[in-house]
Amino acid sequence: MTVAVIDSGIDVDSREFAGRISSKSVDIYQDQTNRGFNDEDGHGTHVSMIAAAARDDYGILGMAWNATVMAIRSDRPGSCTESGPASLSSGCAFEDGKVAEAVNYATNNGAKVINISLSGGAAGTALRSAVQNAVNSGVLVVVASGNDGAAQPSGYATSLDNAAAGGVLVVGSVDENGQISDFSNKAGANGENFLTARGENVCCVYENGAIYQSLGSVFLLNGTSFAAPQVAGAAALLAQAFPSLTGRQIAEILIESATDAGATGRDNVYGEGILNLTKAFEPAGTTSLAGSGQALALTDIVGVGSPAMGDALGATSLSAIVLDKYQRAYNVELGSNLRGAGVAERLYGALVGEQRQAAMSSDVASVAFTIDARGAYGELPRLAALRLPNEDAERARILAARVAYRISPNTQFGFAFAQGADGLVAQLQGQSRPAFMIATSADAGEAGLQRKDMSFAFRRQFKGWGLTAKAESGHVVSRSREKVNGIWGRDQDRSKAQTLGLAVDRAIDNWTISVGAEWLQEERTFLGGRFHDSFGIRGTNTAFLDAEAAWSFARNWRFGASIRNGWSKASAGDSVSAGSQLRSQAWSMDIERWGVFGRDDRLAFRIAQPLRVSSGGLKLELPVSYDYDTLSPVYGIREISLAPEGREIMGEMAWRGAFMRGYAAASVYYRHEPGHYANLPADKGIAFRWSTDF
Template sequence: MADRVWTLPAGAALLLLSGCGGGGGVNSTGTPASGSTGTTTIPTTPVINYNDAEYTRSNSATDASAISAWNAGSTGAGITIAILDTGLSDPTGQFTGRISSASTSLSDSAGYADQDGHGTAIAAVAAAARNASDIEGLAFGATVMALRTDNAGSCATTAGCAFSTAALATAVDYAVTNGAKVINMSLGGSPATTQMRAAINRATSAGVIIVIAGGNDGDAEPDILAQIAADPIAHGLVIIAGAHDASGAISSFSDKAGTFAPYYITALGTDVRSFDNKGADYLYSGTSFSAPAVAAAVALIEAAFPNLTPAQVINLIYASATDAGAAGVDSTFGHGLLNLVKAFQPIGTSSLAGSTAAVSLTQNAVLSGAMGDATMAGSGLDRTIILDGYGRAFSVNLAGTVAHIGQRRPLTGAIGGALVTRNTQEGPLSVSLTMARDLAGEPWAGFGQRGLTANGQIQARTVTATATMAIDRDTIAGFGFATSGRRLGDLIDGGEGSGGAYLVARSPTDGPGFDGNSGMATAFRHRFGRLAIDVTAERGALAALLRGERESAYTMMTMRATRTFGPLALGIGTGLLDEDRTVLGSRFGALLGGRGASTRTAELDARLNLGRGWSLHAARRQGWTSTATGGALVRGRLQSIASAFDIGRTGGATQFGLRYSEPLRVTHGGFGLSVPTGYDYSTLSANYTLTNLNLAPTGHERDLEASYGLQIWGGWLDTNLYLRTQPGNIALAPNDVGGAIRYGINL
């Protein structure tokens, strides 16, 4: 049976450049990337300025942003690219030391020296040296296996170079046997014969990737040889390379993806700068010159990520392509344009190396006011090793992935909207309801709102609700909705206070100390003469702070003993705060545990009755927090403090209060982290560095608030003025100054 003959794709045009060493007439396409947004592959290499004149001249490399791979430490070194073409000549030393000793002629030609120039130009696009002259190939560190397969003398004919079945099939087998990882075939014109199919089957079964030029006839389907990519014998490891121009449009001559779109990608194929077997520079056009760019991309990826299977390498090239034409994989561009910027960035779900803890590249923590302006600087998270969805290791800077809860504006929530309060007393039972008014100005009543459960309707309509029951002379119990346990405890204590109706300056014992939505609360008090014991409990929720997270819950229980000594009452208490997925109101992703915390508290409280309705009050809460471990977090210990001091007067038709408070603030401690800072692909294991994350803020919020109330027209007129310095415990935050005037009537 006679050999089938393949030819170089028809229509390949070239233009001779004047001045072989310069850049005259050649425009770089695309903006060279300076790196992959802070990420580098492992291991990292010394920083080199690749963005120079040689890179600018190399328009195939710039179009694909090969600099991203180089900055990540990959040049293709250690990978052999087999080029089945017209051979290779190296008159200017562009391939010195990188021509495989296995290079040879597998046709009836003598030696692999290039008599035509096509093979040399193809090899240059893929792997010309970085040597400050002419151009550099995308994989300038790769080894080239030049396998000359053209029929002797055919390139000198008007029909162009011809390649026989026997030579090409033998070359494919030879490339596999001699260690090639990727095979480039910038030729086509005839369907694959049985002999060729068998060779491709053996190559792809061995995990060798084959790149075939898509064809230059401008057809709706790729060249007939390239169509073997869809054949089962290709095992999904054959890539069809189409051509686009400097603007990203499909080249006019390029065969399109058609029904072979799942195997098709484009690279620069119009006016590609390269040089021939005599060292002369040309601008070449044809899918012949798209294919070596794709083959070089394979080499760069395999050199950088030895953990990837050949199938994953191809999937990564497709997944990282720049979408073009119709959205998604389409019949013109297939997967799109070759894009090494994205190929060398993490793709898919990222996890901490050595664990399954999910890692966000944008936000891994949202800090509450208790941690204020604490940062991750100096925590060692600036060089954390993560694995992407392909199991590739990247060193990423996560120190900047901490956000802060928007600065609290407590006055807005405190003054509410149109509210009405109703109080009811029936013997030992007292009930107080504060409800929102509807648009008609009437309090909501009944369960007429459609679409809500009974409980949902109550929550939508009732702002707060409390009920207290005197069980006997010395015992009282209370229940509350949307109120804190401590506030309910003060209520069953007779509402004792210093006289101020404060809107902003918090009592340190009121709630958990951070912003949350109080749910249900209970309180119980029993007196033993001058000694009173009270127990409170509350449960609340915090809104989701991190993307993909859900609302989290907290529970808090306190026990306090209060002893009176004439006008002086001293209280001491202890408590336990459990948080579902937060730490003092801060949310941490799986990288930093993300599994909640437990806080033990100690409380001191003193109240002095000065007479004539005047009193002094001081309170302080100290907390010791332990966090659940996970991700990089191996130890979490925090100390926190909140305190307040106020003076006020109650009784008669007026009341006055002045309070100084320091809201909850972490004073000492943080997280002990075991951060992966190295990764070994041979063992798929990470190396770790122990470091600390300090969560004590530099800012220190201090609040001062004055409150004055006057009984008038059957109700109360309340005024408040306040000043918050370094609000949210953020040192650089501007002061928060405000005031409010309210008038209310209890019905």
């Protein structure tokens, strides 16, 4: 970027500006003299060095060390006076009309920032008009506040600020500790566009292109003249990094990012505060995914996997371009904001909870309720049908309910509240499955953290063959392993899901075989994984194929096995690209013996793998770079693998039966890499549960 310095010229031979003095540099008095724009006073050179001295391992480093300097010499010929080896403050005279010409010249020749480290009385009409025109053309004008130690900026600075409010920054000086310099004019009534920067004991005085030394000492610079070019250089850096910014926007960014000093907020000493370049480069306001307009805060959790995805999101790289409120483009790494699903606390879920079961049945119908007796909620309308005493009804709520009815000898149907259809199907098919606290069967439906609202099943018997149809509706709740709160807000933390299924079963001798297909449709999730709305996931369709077999190979013995294979495909659209698909699998094997210690007790062992993504992922067409010429992003494909490294294998030995006038269940279990997290220790334990009526 080009910084115009309207001053006493520049040292054209200085190594600090080699190759970076603009060909548009000029002496504004060139029609009257042939002196050129080489600096005879030194003030303009020092201002230019602080703004843009080279990064050359020598001397000082300018704020915008790669910027081009447009030196516009504007001192009245013959007005400069010598003041030592190099002037610490300009001893030159500057005429209003010629400075106005210099401002117009800089504006018309491509300067993005204009630095005016001059002071004095109020500027004339021509100069105020020139500054206003520059600001309206997108240029930022930076003016020194003056070195009178006054409570207000100089009349010169104040008049220019008032001429184009919002596009002029007035700069005062602070010392190395951020305290206002004694010599610096303060913000006064112009605090809205007033910044401070280091202008006291600034290194160093140059002479003949080198740092001036005397008796082993160097000379330092003091003055708001040298605070102003720090702000001008900072503005040039912002303009270089974000070419679409206007001068007014750059001024606003520098003001908003300033470090507060003095009284809290804007005050009449420091104005808006002290220049903070690091913060000025940080995104401001609400960020959004480039090209989408969809808000995407840099602190947002951008994805939470499902249990089937395990640790897949643990070390994922996902870079994309986001825009801040000024439409500045940032390449950000979103992978650190991806989270794995919570690991199911299976033992806790199996044992904790004050629940009661109520059931009744006949030859044609059966009804079963699971009731929460903790008194946490009172859902009296739902409990009225149970005919519970008032005190029980006030303490209870229905957790789940299931009803099955036989229409004819060969036809049955059932429905359930807050339960999936699998239990209904097993009941209608007359299956007797072993009960485990921890280990799940392959068809447990763990596509995500699903909550079932309603389900329905219908079964028809045809000469030894059974045909069963099922349907269920519910939702998927996104929950991170780290239990991050407020991922998408309370009204967006769940997604609807519906399931339709059809199964055929047959009993042959000692075998029972069932084969089925299931279709899962998710509204905004991907096999239970939830991703940020800015990615535009519009739903997922999953097909599951299930097979199950049970073999009664001896008296009181049963062997069972089941397997589930799934194929998921996300709907293309917005950022979701074709090829976003998954392959998943679950399986289980168990063996059961009943009548072990008593006539009706049962002992069983199961080994199982819960649903796990075996391959595939999400392909996103995301902005990967940004073109400031067209103000539009360039897109590329980013793929998130959702196949975990870990693989959970569950083993459980379970017993249940009558015990001490009640009913007991005991379990010994072991979970290898629980939740499909390779780095988690095994989950193992012993559980015992006993219940009785009284």
